[in-house]
Amino acid sequence: MAKKTAEATVLDRSNDDIGEAVRLELYRKQQVIRQAEQRAYDLFLQNLVKGTSHLSLGQEAIAAAFGTAMRPGDLSFCTYRGHAHTLARGVSVESVLGELMQRDNGLMRGKGGSMHLTSVEHGVMGSYAIIGAHLPIACGAALTAQYKGTGDVAVCFFGDGTTNIGAFHEALNFAAIWKLPVVFVCENNLYMEYTAIHEVTAVKHPAADRAAAYGLERIVVDGNDADAVYRTAQAAFAKARAGDGPSLIECLTYRHSGHSRADPAKYRPEGELERWKERDPIKVYRERLKSFGIAESVMTSIDQEVARMVDAATEACKAAPMPPEDILFTDVYADGGWAWRN
Amino acid sequence: MAELTYRDAVARGIAQEMARDDDVIFFGEDVAKAGGVFKATVGLLDQFGPIRVRDTPISEQAILGAAMGAAMTGLKPIAEIMFSDFLAVCWDYVANEFPKSRYMTNGQVKCPLVVRTGNGAGSRFGAQHSQSVENWCMMIPGLKVVAPSSPADVVGLLAAAVRDPDPVIFFEHKSLYAVKGEVPDGEIVDTLGTAKILRPGKDATVLALALMVPRALAAAETLAAEHGIEVEVVDVRSLVPLDMQTILGSVGRTHRLFTVEENPRLCGWGAEIVSIAVEEAFYDMDGPPVRITTPHIPLPAADALEDMVLPTPARIVETIRRSLGS
Known part of the structure; x- marks a missing residue:
């Protein structure tokens, strides 16, 4: 907690449950996501990112906080808006941008694309592009953890729009009855694609207001405050690891860009974006770090280091070859090939 | 056993x-x-x-x-x-x-x-x-x-x-x-992607799956007993992987191909097999492949109606007999 003295603001770190090392990691992860996503956007404009792409600009705190709170062995299940959550587990910017640019250096060598980022070695068990599909899948991963007694937690990220599809409700009930170690994280950015979520949802808080239906606690957290999300994540993980079952967390946030590359987001009321940008998670967090006595120069050097890394990744991707023809027919089946007949 | x-x-x-x-x-x-x-x-x-x-x-x-x-x-x-x-x-x-x-x-x-x-x-x-x-x-x-x-x-x-x-x-x-x-007693492990010839025959190959297998076998009995036609009945068992070697091998011996499919007509499994056979064994065949299927309708509930639409041994016999011209 910060106390004002006559001279300056000084930090009383003894009272802080998060600590400087974790805070700097939270800051750095948010910066990596911000700069990588901004670069992805710039690369669209140069027609170097192909297909579609869904950015998390403005929503970085949630992925960064969960990624920091997770431990090795915990498993992430992401959506098509999953670059942020993938990067938050330590997957390299180059392999993510490479996949967006559909090059051979991409995370899946161009076979998946932006909407399906997966890195099993980092515990990123996939990004799912069919709304709601991965909530039951995360339940299954949690079932394995429970069955084998690993203590690992499955973390499932999704948007507000997902709360209105059947799989959301099936998965919550499933997780609750079997007390599965799964944490459902709703990123409520106020819009399901192009439509305001409140216009199409019976309750004010699309996730939290449904929690009671499954015997779960109602949790709403400021998704633009990495510390708040981090603390909430830790509590949910402790509950899951103790065998006390799932949590459903609604994080309030806002995406600065449109739904996808095709969307200029003209449906948003005037001034809304500007109001949310006042509460930009990275801006909020820089102020937070300063209030804890961390020098501006420390943040600036992180910003610069991340910028150099994103630049280097971009150049590596631009130089990378396109995927070769021979991978077209690999990994359809577990024998490595695609044979369906003899 | x-x-x-x-x-x-x-x-x-x-x-x-x-x-x-x-x-x-x-x-x-x-x-x-x-x-x-x-x-x-x-x-x-x-x-x-x-x-x-x-x-x-x-x-x-x-x-x-x-x-x-x-x-x-x-x-x-x-x-x-x-x-x-x-x-x-x-x-x-x-x-x-x-x-x-x-x-x-x-x-x-x-x-x-x-x-x-x-x-x-x-x-x-x-x-x-x-x-x-x-x-x-x-x-x-x-x-x-x-x-x-x-x-x-x-x-x-x-x-x-x-x-x-x-x-x-x-x-x-x-x-x-x-x-x-x-x-059989003890552990049994079969192999996916293998069809099985359940009854050998020289006059035609009859492919069937699941419930259609006993019906095809019953039809084969009748064809042999009453019409002197010996059909080879192949239980396809696995659609993917598909054992085309066994199927094409049989067609190479019998020179005729029939499928008995419970699915409605369009895009039934037999359509794919027939298309492969036509591409790869056309000159082995003495006549057109024939698919015996449920017609392209939703299934009715009444037993009397359902029985009319699923391939029966009688329909299999009649179709094969007429196609072989005997």
Whole structure:
């Protein structure tokens, strides 16, 4: 907690449950996501990112906080808006941008694309592009953890729009009855694609207001405050690891860009974006770090280091070859090939 | 050697695999305490306990999704979808998730699971509980599709499906559950992707699957006894992988090809096989391949009506006899 003295603001770190090392990691992860996503956007404009792409600009705190709170062995299940959550587990910017640019250096060598980022070695068990599909899948991963007694937690990220599809409700009930170690994280950015979520949802808080239906606690957290999300994540993980079952967390946030590359987001009321940008998670967090006595120069050097890394990744991707023809027919089946007949 | 019903063979096959491998778990609607609505899983809960054999809510998406998540992370789940018609309510997993995960992730994600499901007509349940939908699954790259016709094949192919590293959709025919057959003692493991010649013959090849196999065999008896026509009956057993060597080998000997399919006409499994045979064995054939199928209509409930539309031994006999011109 910060106390004002006559001279300056000084930090009383003894009272802080998060600590400087974790805070700097939270800051750095948010910066990596911000700069990588901004670069992805710039690369669209140069027609170097192909297909579609869904950015998390403005929503970085949630992925960064969960990624920091997770431990090795915990498993992430992401959506098509999953670059942020993938990067938050330590997957390299180059392999993510490479996949967006559909090059051979991409995370899946161009076979998946932006909407399906997966890195099993980092515990990123996939990004799912069919709304709601991965909530039951995360339940299954949690079932394995429970069955084998690993203590690992499955973390499932999704948007507000997902709360209105059947799989959301099936998965919550499933997780609750079997007390599965799964944490459902709703990123409520106020819009399901192009439509305001409140216009199409019976309750004010699309996730939290449904929690009671499954015997779960109602949790709403400021998704633009990495510390708040981090603390909430830790509590949910402790509950899951103790065998006390799932949590459903609604994080309030806002995406600065449109739904996808095709969307200029003209449906948003005037001034809304500007109001949310006042509460930009990275801006909020820089102020937070300063209030804890961390020098501006420390943040600036992180910003610069991340910028150099994103630049280097971009150049590596631009130089990378396109995927070769021979991978077209690999990994359809577990024998490595695609044979369906003899 | 013991005589088992097809339904008891299901429980035996699951039990064989669960006893062998602790990573095999089994869940579905009414499968544990009730032993399955078709009584095909009786005794498994008692034998393996409630952690490994679980009743689920009526949540087909959660059943298949959870099976996939468990499979991706090291378990070997067997999930039951009570009626194969219900695959339509969890089709995302069958069509989009199981079969594409390995490919899309460049081989990172594995999906070794089995979906068992009650398929086919004969129970007079009407259009939404009687369909043969194996062809729905056949057209999706990344899936394996199996449909046994006998108790011994149920045990062996189910074991092979559980041990297979790919997602397998395992179609059990509801009208075969009561059928009895000899099943060898001890562990049985068959091979996916192998058709089986059940009756040799020189005059025509007759391909059949599941309930159509005993009907094709009955027709073969009549054709031989009453018309002097010797047909070779091939139980296709596995649609993916597809054993075209056995099928084309048979056509090469008999020079005629017939399929007996329970699915409605359009895009039935026989259409694919016939197209391959025409491309690759056209000059081996003495006449056009002929498909004997259910007509392209929803299935009626009334027994009198349902019996009119499914291929029967009489219709198989008549079609083959006329086609061979005798």
